Amino acid sequence: MKNFLTIEDLSRGELTSLLDLSDEFVEVLGRPIPKVPALRGRTVAMLFFEPSTRTRMSFERAAKALSADTMSFSPSTSSLSKGESLKDTALTIKAMGADALVVRHTSTGAPWRIEEWTGLPVLNGGDGAHQHPTQALLDALTIRQHFGSLDGLKVAIVGDIRHSRVARSDITAFTTLGALVTLVAPRTLLPVDLDGWPVRTARAIDEVLDSDVIYLLRIQKERGGASVLPSLPEYVSRFGLTWSRFTQMPSDSVVMHPGPMNRGVEIAPEVADHARSLVEPQVANGVAVRMAVLFRLLGGEATDV
Amino acid sequence: MSEIVLKGGQVVGPEGMDGQDVLIRDGVIVEIGASLEAEHVIDCTGAWVGPGLVDPHAHLREPGQEWKEDIETGSRAAAAGGFTAVVAMPNTDPAIDSGHLARYVSERGSDVGLVDVMPAGAITLGRAGTHLSHLDELWAAGVRLFTDDGDSVKDAGLLRLAMEYLSDLGGIVAQHAEDSTLTHGAHMHEGAVSARLGMRGMPALAEELIIMRDLALVELTGVRYHAQHVSTAGSVRLVDDAKQRGLPVTAEVAPHHLAFDHREIKRMDPAYKMYPPLRTEQDVSAVREALRSGVIDVVGTDHAPHAAAEKDVPFDDAPRGVIGLETAAAVVNEMVQLEPVAFFERLSVTAARLLGLARHGRWPEPGVPANLVVFAANETWTPQRFASRSENSPFRGRVMKGRVLATIHDGSVSYEAS
Helix, strand or coil: CCEEEEECCCCHHHHHHHHHHHHHHHHHHHCCCCCCCCCCCCEEEHHHHHCCHHHHHHHHHHHHHCCCCEEEEEEEHHHHHCCCHHHHHHHHHCCCCCEEEEEEECCCCCCHHHHHHHHCEEEEECCCCCEEEHHHHHHHHHHHHHHHCCCCCCCEEECCCCCCCHHHHHHHHHHHCCEEEEEEEEHHHHHCCCCCCCCECCCCCHHHHHCCCEEEEECCCCCCCEECCCCHHHHHHHHHHHHHHCCCCCCEEECCCCCCCCECCCCCHHHHHCCCCCCCCHHHHHHHHHHHHHHHHHHHCCCCC | CCCCEEEEEEEECEEEEEEEEEEEECEEEEEEEEECCCCCCCCCCCCEEEEEEEEEEECCCCCCCCCCCCCCHHHHHHHCCCCCEECCCCCCCCCCCCHHHHHEEEEEHHHCCCCCEEEEEEEEHHCCCCCCHHHHHHHHHCEEECCCCCCCCCCCCHHHHHHHHHHHCCEEEEEEEHHHHHHHCEEEEEHHHHHHHHHECHHHHHHHHHHHHHHHHHHHHHCCCEEECCCCHHHCCCHHHHCCCCEEEEEEEHHHHHCCCHHHHHHHHHCCCCCHHHCCCCHHHHHHHHHHHHHEEEECCEEECCCHHCCCHHHCCCCCEECCCHHHHHHHHHHCCCHHHHHHHHHHHHHHHHHHCCCCCCCCCCCEECCEEEEEEEEEEEECCCCCCCCCCCCCCEEEEEEEEEEEEEEEEEEEEC
């Protein structure tokens, strides 16, 4: 792998192989000393042009568990606030000796541009509302751990799909691995054109309570200065996973959320804390899949860890 | 002034083509015939010799944004593209909203002397959309086309006043049709590709709603109206319908809208970012057909230079616009395949008539001012470097069919291909 920009580049076989490698890193992370020397001497730079704590920490943890060094860039204290261009910033960090870049940016396609400019392996940590491929990997891994396979599973993705890079990446990963995906959202939060998307849609969460997985997205009432919902209570009434709705789901079904959660909005607090909520395993698996991707980008094709 | 002979070309007139030489002296065509000789001979074998091209829509960026382009580099680009007259859009800094600014632009054009630069005037002061600009002063300075290009005039009441005022003078109201309440935060066409990329889109309706409203105001006021860079099938239908109702309406299309659709954005390359954005395949077919049939009257390049560093950023962050003067003739030639007469009508004759440019858009014949282009419709070339100060062209590196061999402006060679 030369870079990891979009989940759309991956075949079912490649996805499966990355998940298999991730499973091995799950095992590594369970060891008394959860660290391997695979990337000793390599440097991974974190370029988070959009504020992020969780994802950046997860990548740092992954890099360090592979014994790589990390450098971190945050825009508020950086040269960007002094007017430096994105290109110059990227080239500067390359010149400092980074071997790979993890990039998060509010603009669609920014990681592609940075790859063009630097020629370094670039790992997309989320661009605009476009792609967040490591999130898709960790979500797929979490589902596979729980059910053994995604083949034939009914997965409902509920919430702000229009503005979600998580949804765009997950839809591709889940359907590539054989799941049946239904999108549930008010029209204002669905993509404007779903032609060619391998999904079905539903207009209320009550229509998908028979799902094996309900994947909830974070809801924000305002998007780009526009009000996309009449009110949060109205959203909850039609799309919130309340306790009473949760009790109507099959007993072996699960609930997922990429975080951070709005308890009481898209997810009821008692659902979030239930044993069938996979939110914590998702976070833990995030480290393992990011190790897998970094290993593939910097460590070659060897699978011996 | 020296004599020039354009030798061995196909001289295009309203009835078609004729293989003849064209002799130019003192700024005028003096003779068209066989075996003419002069000191300066331009070999036109196999090429069309027709009226110099006229662009109703170019951004020359002066005054205020000379790092992108100025009237000298813009004039050079225009000449290289076969143009002998261009209309300079008024979204400069300051905006061209008063007589002395308009005079500055046309005088700079004359000083450079490669192409006639006709300033367009802003409809509203500072293009701010709140007060009428100095319309009488602009008119007196030679402005014939009025537009807040880059933005629509949002306020229907204000636009109505401008239309009433300009209909007295005989001016043309030209509109960049974009309802900004539907395009806020958007960078590309709203459709399958924007949905996939998670980018906010500009719906076709944002363009069409403004044209709908404007046409109703044209009906009310009787002003001459020009729809700039029409990009959707719906806009084409609106213009067609208005013409059938007898409204004094014309429309233009930009070359890039004839060449590309929104699938180009999949690679998120800012070289393809412009407003209106690249639309769907159906829209591309519709604007091509409309240019062929004449529903769209003219080609306007919407030449919009930006410095390399400004475009070397992520797609969302890039300024909108692409250069177009130097590639327009080739793009139209390849994408629409017009007969030579129609080719020159769409790229020269009609725009000159519309703008009242009496020295331009004239079919070559003795006594006519020598504003001419020599265009080899079958010759291929690959644009790599540009006469423009900027290089933000989506056609860079692509093989183009149809090449400008020479441009004659006021009897002098303003461009000759090497």
